[in-house]
Amino acid sequence: MKAVTFIYAIFLAWMIGILGGPVQSRAADTSLPSKQWEAPVMPGGIVVKTEDTAVYINYDLPYEKVLDWYKDALKNYKDGKYRDWADQMYIEDQGGAKWHSIGISKGGGNKTTVKIVKDNMTWVLSTLLIRFAGVFVVLCVLWVLLNISGAAMKKFFPSEGAKARAN
Amino acid sequence: MSWNEIWDLFIGTLQTTGFPTLNWQHAVMWAIGCFFLYMAIVKDFEPLLLLPIGFGIFLVNFPNTPLFGFSETGHPQLLQFFYKYGIIWEVIPCLIFLGLGAMTDFEPLIANPKMLLIGAGAQLGVFVTFTGTILAGFTIKEAASVGIIGGADGPTTIYLTAKLAPHLLSANTLAAYSYMSMVPIIQAPIMRLMTNDKERVIKMKVLRKVSPTEKLLFPLICGGIIALLVPAVMPLMGMLMFGNLMRVSGVVKRLVDTAANPLMDIVTIFLGLSVGASMQAHVFLTYKPLLVFGLGLLDFVVCTAGGILTVKIINLIVKEKINPLIGNSGVSALPMSPRLSQIMGQRYDKKNYLLMHAMAACLAGSIGSPAAAGMLLSMFE
Numbered sequence: 001m002k003a004v005t006f007i008y009a010i011f012l013a014w015m016i017g018i019l020g021g022p023v024q025s026r027a028a029d030t031s032l033p034s035k036q037w038e039a040p041v042m043p044g045g046i047v048v049k050t051e052d053t054a055v056y057i058n059y060d061l062p063y064e065k066v067l068d069w070y071k072d073a074l075k076n077y078k079d080g081k082y083r084d085w086a087d088q089m090y091i092e093d094q095g096g097a098k099w100h101s102i103g104i105s106k107g108g109g110n111k112t113t114v115k116i117v118k119d120n121m122t123w124v125l126s127t128l129l130i131r132f133a134g135v136f137v138v139l140c141v142l143w144v145l146l147n148i149s150g151a152a153m154k155k156f157f158p159s160e161g162a163k164a165r166a167n
Numbered sequence: 168m169s170w171n172e173i174w175d176l177f178i179g180t181l182q183t184t185g186f187p188t189l190n191w192q193h194a195v196m197w198a199i200g201c202f203f204l205y206m207a208i209v210k211d212f213e214p215l216l217l218l219p220i221g222f223g224i225f226l227v228n229f230p231n232t233p234l235f236g237f238s239e240t241g242h243p244q245l246l247q248f249f250y251k252y253g254i255i256w257e258v259i260p261c262l263i264f265l266g267l268g269a270m271t272d273f274e275p276l277i278a279n280p281k282m283l284l285i286g287a288g289a290q291l292g293v294f295v296t297f298t299g300t301i302l303a304g305f306t307i308k309e310a311a312s313v314g315i316i317g318g319a320d321g322p323t324t325i326y327l328t329a330k331l332a333p334h335l336l337s338a339n340t341l342a343a344y345s346y347m348s349m350v351p352i353i354q355a356p357i358m359r360l361m362t363n364d365k366e367r368v369i370k371m372k373v374l375r376k377v378s379p380t381e382k383l384l385f386p387l388i389c390g391g392i393i394a395l396l397v398p399a400v401m402p403l404m405g406m407l408m409f410g411n412l413m414r415v416s417g418v419v420k421r422l423v424d425t426a427a428n429p430l431m432d433i434v435t436i437f438l439g440l441s442v443g444a445s446m447q448a449h450v451f452l453t454y455k456p457l458l459v460f461g462l463g464l465l466d467f468v469v470c471t472a473g474g475i476l477t478v479k480i481i482n483l484i485v486k487e488k489i490n491p492l493i494g495n496s497g498v499s500a501l502p503m504s505p506r507l508s509q510i511m512g513q514r515y516d517k518k519n520y521l522l523m524h525a526m527a528a529c530l531a532g533s534i535g536s537p538a539a540a541g542m543l544l545s546m547f548e
Contacts, residue, residue, distance in 0.1 A: 095308075124298055132293075135535055136284070138541075142392050146280035149384050150277070157380060
């Protein structure tokens with residue numbers, strides 16, 4: 001049992017290390033590749049920031065134009081999921097590509113920023129932690145409600161409880 | 168008629184048979200099909216499912232058989248028809264849940280709702296395996312479908328896989344049902360490893376009786392909560408709760424009997440044949456389905472450990488201790504896991520009756536597993 005606890009502790013420490021690890025940022029590299037972690041990169045932009053797991057590219061174009069280009073570039077890619085958020089269009093890879101997401105910023109007029117994020121275990125682990133916790137939340141809510149209904153039954157229908165015990 | 172014409176006629180006839188396109192992969196699949204038939208007929212190992220699966224594998228792995236493809240006019244052939252409308256359209260897993268609801272008495276869980284936490288804890292493997300599966304080179308959707316195997320819930324595995332990774336359906340289904348059947352072999356060593364003598368003899372209070380109104384309220388409360396929090400799995404949970412409502416209402420005995428017996432038998436036949444038929448050589452004999460069996464085993468082990476760990480954590484907090492030997496039942500392998508808890512408990516104390524407590528944990532698992540599936544499904548919506 002101690003061994004299990006030890007392994008569990010290492011696992012937790014590893015996850016905390018990944019989730020809480022520092023993000024390394026480098027100075028902007030202005031050269032623009034045609035692909036970044038296999039994700040298409042729209043030409044004509046300037047790389048303003050690079051991190052180990054993300055690249056930020058600025059375009060002097062409105063949001064719609066950039067989105068149209070990406071929709072065309074990804075038209076044959078079936079595993080891309082488009083999420084239309086208030087501040088950006090978030091294109092998420094649900095397949096096996098090396099990129100995780102492409103975020104196209106909204107509301108910048110003729111300036112649009114594209115953020116390409118590399119596939120990373122941080123996302124996988126954090127989403128899993130949240131979803132595992134979610135299962136607990138669902139069953140805990142059910143637990144609470146069953147307790148309430150049980151207590152209510154006892155209080156308001158005591159004769160039924162006695163009948164059930166007699167059976 | 169010349170000899171050449173006779174020869175051409177002979178060759179032409181031969182071309183319509185299966186011989187010219189037979190290859191070694193077909194032979195491998197026949198062997199796999201016959202193995203399942205052997206396990207079902209001779210060893211009595213999950214015969215209700217393995218027999219139709221085995222014969223389905225055998226049938227479709229002959230070349231040119233018009234069983235699992237589409238006709239020239241685009242209509243699905245016989246087994247493709249069952250597969251398309253039964254599994255791809257997700258009808259069969261939901262009907263199985265209807266039957267399960269009609270057969271299941273949730274009384275142990277209603278009497279001790281604390282057990283729901285064990286059902287949640289036992290989903291640990293689902294999420295750990297998801298990560299491992301991605302590291303093994305699977306896509307996110309494939310990883311989610313493989314991860315759910317550990318919940319030991321066949322219909323949920325089929326439901327999720329049909330939605331996310333239909334090409335892994337046969338491998339995932341077989342892995343899920345195989346590991347459910349191997350509960351004593353897989354779970355017993357983990358239970359021994361993770362518990363000590365003192366914990367194994369913990370006696371739990373006899374469960375209280377549950378009133379008929381509480382039983383009637385359960386499908387409404389549970390169905391409502393799941394519908395609000397994880398709507399993605401309502402086709403499954405809605406049917407489970409509907410089946411249970413029919414049962415506890417006591418006013419539709421004929422419907423309960425139909426859902427629990429003839430309907431269940433019919434969908435089991437179609438399910439088994441369709442899953443078997445989906446195991447065509449060119450789909451099944453690749454590295455991914457073979458890896459699924461290894462990952463599924465890891466998944467089942469972690470889920471079992473997750474259930475036991477959850478009991479231990481609960482015991483740190485509550486006054487009335489729970490016997491950790493029921494933690495394994497947090498996976499929804501009904502009735503194998505609760506039976507194992509009972510046997511293991513009585514091995515250490517002949518007067519210890521854990522069956523109903525383990526049943527409660529198992530029923531919690533049968534809700535926890537679809538909840539986990541819903542959480543995974545919501546990633547893609």
